[in-house]
Amino acid sequence: MxxxxxxxxxxxxxxxxxxxxxxxxxxxxxxxxxxxxxxxxxxxxxxxxxxxxxxxxxxxxxxxxxxxxxxxxxxxxxxxxxxxxxxxxxxxxxxxxxxxxxxxxxxxxxxxxxxxxxxxxxxxxxxxxxxxxxxxxxxxxxxxxxxxxxxxxxxxxxxxxxxxxxxxxxxxxxxxxxxxxxxxxxxxxxxxxxxxxxxxxxxxxxxxxxxxxxxxxxxxxxxxxxxxxxxxxxxxxxxxxxxxxxxxGYWTREEYIGLGAGSHSLLKTSDGSKPLAKEIRFANPKDLNAYIGGVNCVDSFDAIPRVEMSVLSEKDILNEQIMLGLRTSRGVDAKLTQGMIPKELERFFKREGDRIALTDRGIEVMNGILVRILPL
Ligand SMILES: C[S@@+](CC[C@H](N)C(=O)[O-])C[C@H]1O[C@@H](n2cnc3c(N)ncnc32)[C@H](O)[C@@H]1O
Ligand code: SF4
The missing domain is CATH 3.20.20.70 (Aldolase class I)
Incomplete structure (x- = not known):
């Protein structure tokens, strides 16, 4: 973490x-x-x-x-x-x-x-x-x-x-x-x-x-x-x-806790039946007084008032894995993008073993590529 x-x-x-x-x-x-x-x-x-x-x-x-x-x-x-x-x-x-x-x-x-x-x-x-x-x-x-x-x-x-x-x-x-x-x-x-x-x-x-x-x-x-x-x-x-x-850690979606005004957290929680059943993302208020007041009026981490709280769906998680992973030279497991990359975009990708990553040229036009391939 x-x-x-x-x-x-x-x-x-x-x-x-x-x-x-x-x-x-x-x-x-x-x-x-x-x-x-x-x-x-x-x-x-x-x-x-x-x-x-x-x-x-x-x-x-x-x-x-x-x-x-x-x-x-x-x-x-x-x-x-x-x-x-x-x-x-x-x-x-x-x-x-x-x-x-x-x-x-x-x-x-x-x-x-x-x-x-x-x-x-x-x-x-x-x-x-x-x-x-x-x-x-x-x-x-x-x-x-x-x-x-x-x-x-x-x-x-x-x-x-x-x-x-x-x-x-x-x-x-x-x-x-x-x-x-x-x-x-x-x-x-x-x-x-x-x-x-x-x-x-x-x-x-x-x-x-x-x-x-x-x-x-x-x-x-x-x-x-x-x-x-x-x-x-x-x-x-x-x-x-x-x-x-x-x-x-951010790009590979490790869990993180952000402390302080405006900080974001990503936490993977278990509901007891399945491991890692839920992934939640939330943020603290950006405003200093809202943050300070929020922390001071509660007695536990869970009770702190948050903004932008969301429980991620499987599709959200897949989108994030691809979007963040393709920012890195390690890329992502090629299985994640299977069937998503149209033929005309293949030239922007390189494959190594079971990984797929963007080329330097692919990085330059990354946003356009992501719009085309992500299951948004
Ligand atoms: C969290 S910021 C601040 C770090 C530190 N306070 C500073 O200014 O050097 C981290 C980095 O984001 C970059 N940054 C901030 N605003 C930017 C902007 N509008 N466009 C591109 N880079 C930006 C700067 O390079 C900065 O060092
Ligand atoms: S205002 Fe300047 S010094 Fe402060 S965080 Fe932004 S870039 Fe850094």
């Missing part, structure tokens, strides 16, 4: 960001949130404390903007309530401007063994234009600092930012990849309601078009491969053995 913990605080909101994160929260709000989170951890452990936890991921928001003692006590609470002795990967997200040597040492001391830094770009004009609080020099400096405390360092980059070009993407990969075990390379999504979307709609910002972004992504994939980081999922690249176990 995987554990995800959400810390939804940021210093400032980036122009493109639609994640559940809040800027400008005061200490009292952070304190109240962490108290509710501790309560949710305790409730979850009463129900799932015996489960074998494989990975833990502290994400955000910006976990690194909190004092290190907050992270240390969060890790202590997790250790007190769950058996983390079998945890293979314990990650935390950090932003370059707020991560420090003191925090890195505290994370390592607390049992965290992997850090993911939000670099986004190595062009200062890009960083400034989307409201990032660091510059490229700080990004490199903090990656190197993180490397002194963690063997497993990852960085996130976004492709499709205003000043992006193939040359820039190649330079980013050549500077970042040698210092990393893992990279996530996302194509920019222009999310509804974000300041960036508004500025683009008003013609105040010009972004690369989808063909240019696709060419930049191809250049990134090739440059990463040259430096030993293979694509193992649409947006994720790793040296062998450093694929994110936590994220692989």
């Amino acid at each position: 995987e554990l995800y913990i959400h810390l939804p605080f940021c210093k400032a909101k980036c122009q493109y960001c639609d994640f559940n994160s809040y800027a400008g929260c005061d200490d009292a709000t952070v304190f109240t949130y962490l108290a509710a989170l501790n309560r949710e951890i305790a409730f979850a452990s009463k129900q799932y404390g015996e489960a074998r936890i494989d990975t833990v991921y502290i994400g955000g928001g910006t976990p690194s903007m909190l004092d290190s003692k907050r992270i240390t006590s969060l890790c202590r609470a997790l250790n007190e309530h769950f058996d983390l002795s079998g945890v293979k990967e314990f990650s935390i997200e950090a932003n370059p401007e707020s991560i420090t040597e003191e925090k890195l040492a505290a994370y390592s001391e607390a049992g965290i063994n992997r850090i993911s830094l939000g670099v986004q770009s190595l062009d200062d004009r890009n960083l400034k234009s989307v409201g990032r609080l660091h510059d490229s020099e700080t990004a490199i400096e903090k990656i190197e600092l993180a490397g002194r405390y963690f063997d497993n360092v990852s960085a996130d980059v976004i492709i499709g930012l205003p000043y992006d070009s193939i040359e820039l993407v190649k330079r980013e990969i050549s500077e970042l990849a040698p210092r990393l075990k893992h990279m996530s390379v996302y194509q920019l999504t222009l999310e509804e309601g974000t300041p960036l979307k508004k500025r683009v709609d008003e013609g105040r910002v010009l972004l690369p078009d989808s063909d240019e972004t696709a060419d930049m992504t191809d250049a990134a994939v090739a440059a990463l491969r040259e430096r030993g980081l293979e694509r193992y999922e649409v947006s994720n690249f790793a040296r062998r053995g450093f694929e994110s176990k936590h994220n692989m």
Whole structure:
């Protein structure tokens, strides 16, 4: 089972960001949130404390903007309530401007063994234009600092930012990849309601078009491969053995518990007669006060008010297995897609033994393929 913990605080909101994160929260709000989170951890452990936890991921928001003692006590609470002795990967997200040597040492001391830094770009004009609080020099400096405390360092980059070009993407990969075990390379999504979307709609910002972004992504994939980081999922690249176990858990539909505002869980429950009779997915409310109030007014994990609760049908499960599995280079068991792939789409797939996966070209047009093959 995987554990995800959400810390939804940021210093400032980036122009493109639609994640559940809040800027400008005061200490009292952070304190109240962490108290509710501790309560949710305790409730979850009463129900799932015996489960074998494989990975833990502290994400955000910006976990690194909190004092290190907050992270240390969060890790202590997790250790007190769950058996983390079998945890293979314990990650935390950090932003370059707020991560420090003191925090890195505290994370390592607390049992965290992997850090993911939000670099986004190595062009200062890009960083400034989307409201990032660091510059490229700080990004490199903090990656190197993180490397002194963690063997497993990852960085996130976004492709499709205003000043992006193939040359820039190649330079980013050549500077970042040698210092990393893992990279996530996302194509920019222009999310509804974000300041960036508004500025683009008003013609105040010009972004690369989808063909240019696709060419930049191809250049990134090739440059990463040259430096030993293979694509193992649409947006994720790793040296062998450093694929994110936590994220692989999502794509292979392991059970996970998400704790904190807006976090999702997938739990497989038994009705006693058949094993794994039911799979349920649910989420916590995104709003901080709704989450805090919800956790504080109940006495058990099951009683916490949830949103988006659904019991998955067999068809839902099959759709998810295919949709998520085809994101990865391992693909899915070919039996799952038997009879679903029309002849004209076969060229986008590759088969190896009993597995079927998308080719690089197939990944580029993945959404179109899924619409055609899934039994929706
Ligand atoms: C949970 S977010 C935040 C992590 C961290 N707070 C940061 O900003 O570096 C994880 C990653 O999602 C990516 N991301 C966020 N919004 C995006 C968007 N609109 N389009 C593409 N990637 C995005 C960024 O690369 C970011 O590092
Ligand atoms: S720091 Fe990360 S989570 Fe916070 S607003 Fe920026 S992209 Fe979103």
